[in-house]
Every structure is written in structure tokens, then in C-alpha cells.
Amino acid sequence: MSKNNENKTNINTNEEVDLGQLFKMIARVFQRFFNFIASIFTSFFSILILIVAHFYKRAKFYAVALVLGFVMGLFLDKSSAKIYGANMYIQTNFSSGYQVYENVNNLNQLASTLKDSLQLAELLGISVSEAAKLEGFSIAPDINPITTALMFSEYKQNLDSISRLDANYEDYIDSARGFDFNTHQLTIFTSSQNIPQNINQKLPIALADNDYLKRVLEANQGNLISEDAVLLEQKTEINTLVNKYLEIRIKESNKESTPGAGTNLFMADAQKNNLIVNEANLIKQKLGLEEQRRALKMKKATQKNIVSVLSKFPARSYSMDTWYKKAVFWIPVLFFFLSGLVFVFLRIGKYLKKEGAI
Numbered sequence: 419m420s421k422n423n424e425n426k427t428n429i430n431t432n433e434e435v436d437l438g439q440l441f442k443m444i445a446r447v448f449q450r451f452f453n454f455i456a457s458i459f460t461s462f463f464s465i466l467i468l469i470v471a472h473f474y475k476r477a478k479f480y481a482v483a484l485v486l487g488f489v490m491g492l493f494l495d496k497s498s499a500k501i502y503g504a505n506m507y508i509q510t511n512f513s514s515g516y517q518v519y520e521n522v523n524n525l526n527q528l529a530s531t532l533k534d535s536l537q538l539a540e541l542l543g544i545s546v547s548e549a550a551k552l553e554g555f556s557i558a559p560d561i562n563p564i565t566t567a568l569m570f571s572e573y574k575q576n577l578d579s580i581s582r583l584d585a586n587y588e589d590y591i592d593s594a595r596g597f598d599f600n601t602h603q604l605t606i607f608t609s610s611q612n613i614p615q616n617i618n619q620k621l622p623i624a625l626a627d628n629d630y631l632k633r634v635l636e637a638n639q640g641n642l643i644s645e646d647a648v649l650l651e652q653k654t655e656i657n658t659l660v661n662k663y664l665e666i667r668i669k670e671s672n673k674e675s676t677p678g679a680g681t682n683l684f685m686a687d688a689q690k691n692n693l694i695v696n697e698a699n700l701i702k703q704k705l706g707l708e709e710q711r712r713a714l715k716m717k718k719a720t721q722k723n724i725v726s727v728l729s730k731f732p733a734r735s736y737s738m739d740t741w742y743k744k745a746v747f748w749i750p751v752l753f754f755f756l757s758g759l760v761f762v763f764l765r766i767g768k769y770l771k772k773e774g775a776i
Contacts, residue, residue: 476761483757487750494745501553502611502735506604507560507728508622512634514724515597518625522557522604525624529607530554543620553607559599566591569599601728611734618730626724635724642718649711656704663697 473480510518525541528534529552538549570590574582596602604621606613626632720726741747 472761479761480754480757483753484750487753488746491744491746491749494749498745499609500737501607501609501739503605503607503738504613504731504735505729506606506618506621506731507601508604508625509601509720509726509728510597511600511721511724511726512631512638514626514628514631515599515602517628517631518602518725519557519597521625521627522555526555541620541624542614543616544614548614551608551610553609555607556605557596558603558605559596560601560603561599565599565601566594569594605738606731606735607738608735611736613731613733613735615733618727622723622725622727628724631724635721638721639718642714642721646711646714646718649707649714653704653707653711656700656707660697660700660704663700667697 508518525538528538528541529549533550535546535549535552538544538552539546542549567587570585570587573590574585577585606617
């Protein structure tokens with residue numbers, strides 16, 4: 419019995435020792451973790467102190483660099499030619515976005531790279547002196563969430579059921595190109611604030627200079643005119659029928675009244691069935707035709723041109739410089755970083771000399 423008690427005591431003691439070792443191990447792990455975190459903060463604080471000390475000791479040098487950069491940037495901003503700009507918003511019809519983007523790129527090259535004032539003046543219908551003041555063109559789609567959502571919805575409707583499940587809005591937007599949209603922002607850059615007003619009429623024509631697009635426009639206008647003529651003819655026929663039914667109603671009102679609402683027309687075998695024609699239905703059809711004609715007129719107006727101008731250029735352009743692109747901002751910043759780079763190289767040189775490397 420005494421031996422069994424001794425064995426149990428030894429087992430309990432061993433278990434207590436094992437638990438004690440386990441707790442010590444866990445404590446060492448936590449201690450190392452907290453020491454690691456503390457070393458990170460200590461290192462960060464030390465680096466911060468070194469940086470502050472560096473700028474504090476050399477504050478005069480950095481101040482001189484900033485002042486020199488500011489003066490130089492101010493001089494460059496005052497002496498350099500100012501660039502003004504203005505925006506025109508256009509709508510491309512009949513998938514003309516491809517041609518419009520190509521023509522804008524061509525105009526931009528003529529204005530900014532080739533400086534071909536003669537060809538610019540010919541294309542835009544302006545004088546050579548006015549064309550010489552043009553500095554460039556750019557175009558970008560005018561995108562908003564509502565438009566993109568409608569485009570994606572229309573895109574999904576044209577897919578089969580399986581492809582529709584795999585369609586993703588983000589992927590669709592990422593794959594969309596500028597000319598896939600209908601509304602675009604066209605920007606003109608000029609060295610003068612006065613914008614030639616003829617450019618508002620000539621530029622959309624120059625952008626849509628394509629024989630295929632002209633044929634599509636002509637065919638579309640012809641179809642719309644034919645459709646309007648058909649609707650007008652149907653409206654005329656309905657007016658004639660309504661007038662006839664009203665005449666019959668007047669005649670029938672002088673006779674013995676017939677049960678039921680509407681005008682009674684008794685023709686051949688229909689007399690047995692007491693056929694009733696209600697002109698109210700014809701009037702509803704007439705109103706429907708008038709609504710179709712109004713929609714057709716709106717369609718003719720919006721598709722009258724290959725490129726429709728939603729908002730033309732203003733009479734005077736305006737400054738399009740952003741503050742971070744001005745020399746008075748970025749030159750002082752550049753001088754500041756160059757000064758810091760010089761001090762870093764000097765420090766490295768001293769260290770290498772101290773180590774005897776150079």
C-alpha cells in the first residue's frame with residue numbers, strides 16, 4: 419500500500435512539474451512577443467527622433483531650398499504661356515464613336531505636335547491665325563452610374579440565359595472602351611481665351627467625316643420620314659372613319675333607338691347579329707398614332723446629325739491648370755527632396771570614409 423501511495427505521489431508531482439514547465443514556456447512566448455512589439459515601437463521612435471534631429475540641424479538649408487524653388491516656380495509660371503481650355507459635350511449616333519475618336523486624335527496631333535495651322539483652319543473652318551492658337555484636343559466618355567447601369571442592363575438582355583448568369587457589372591465596365599459610350603466630353607486647349615465661334619458648327623461635321631456614316635444617316639432619316647408618312651395616312655383614315663360613324667350616329671338618332679352603346683351599322687349578314695361599332699375605339703387608336711408621331715419627331719430631332727452637340731463651347735475659355743501641376747508647387751517640393759538626397763549621399767560618404775572603404 420505504501421508503494422502505491424508513493425507511486426501516486428510521484429505521478430502527481432511529475433504532472434505538477436509538467437504543468438509548471440508548460441506555463442513557463444507560455445510565459446516565455448508571451449514575453450518574447452511583447453519584447454518584439456516593444457522593439458518595433460522603440461525602433462520607430464528612434465528613427466523618428468533621427469529624422470526630426472536631421473531636419474532640425476539643417477532647417478536653414480531646407481528653408482533656402484524651398485524659397486529658391488518657390489521663386490523659380492513663380493518665375494516659370496509667370497513667364498510660361500498659359501493654356502486655357504473649354505468643354506463641348508457631344509452625343510455620337512450610329513456607332514460613330516470609332517470615327518470620332520480617330521478624328522479627335524488626328525486634330526490633336528495637328529495642333530500639339532505638327533503645328534499645322536493651315537490644315538486645322540481648313541478642317542475647322544477658322545482662320546489660320548485662330549488655328550495657330552489651338553494647342554490640342556482630347557476626348558473622354560462622360561460616364562455616370564445611371565448610364566453604365568442602363569448599358570449593362572441592355573447588354574445582359576442581348577445575352578443567352580447561360581451567359582447572362584456569368585455577366586458581371588465590374589467586368590463589363592472594365593472592358594468597356596471610350597467609344598462604346600454615347601455621350602462624350604470633348605476638350606479644346608488654346609493659348610487664347612477667345613474661342614472661334616465657327617468651331618461650334620464645323621467641329622461636329624469634321625468629327626463625323628465618313629461616307630458610310632453619311633449613308634447611314636441618310637437612310638435613317640428616310641426611314642423616319644416614311645414611317646411618319648404611314649402614321650399620318652393611318653391617322654387620316656381613322657379621321658375619315660370617325661366622321662362617317664358620327665354621320666351614321668346622327669342619322670340613327672333620328673330613327674328608333676337601338677339597344678347598346680355606339681353606332682349601329684347593319685350590313686348584309688351583320689344585320690342579324692346587330693353589329694355595333696363604337697367610334698371611341700377609333701379615337702383611342704388616333705391618340706395612339708399621335709403619340710407615336712410625337713415620339714418619331716423626337717427621334718428625328720435627336721438623330722438628325724451623326725454627332726449631336728449637347729453643349730457647345732463657350733465664347734471664352736478658362737484656365738484648366740490644377741494647383742499640383744503649377745511650377746510654384748512642384749519645384750519647391752523637388753528642391754526639398756533633392757536637398758535631402760544630397761545630405762543622404764554626404765552621410766554615406768562620411769560612413770564609407772570612416773570604414774576605410776574610400
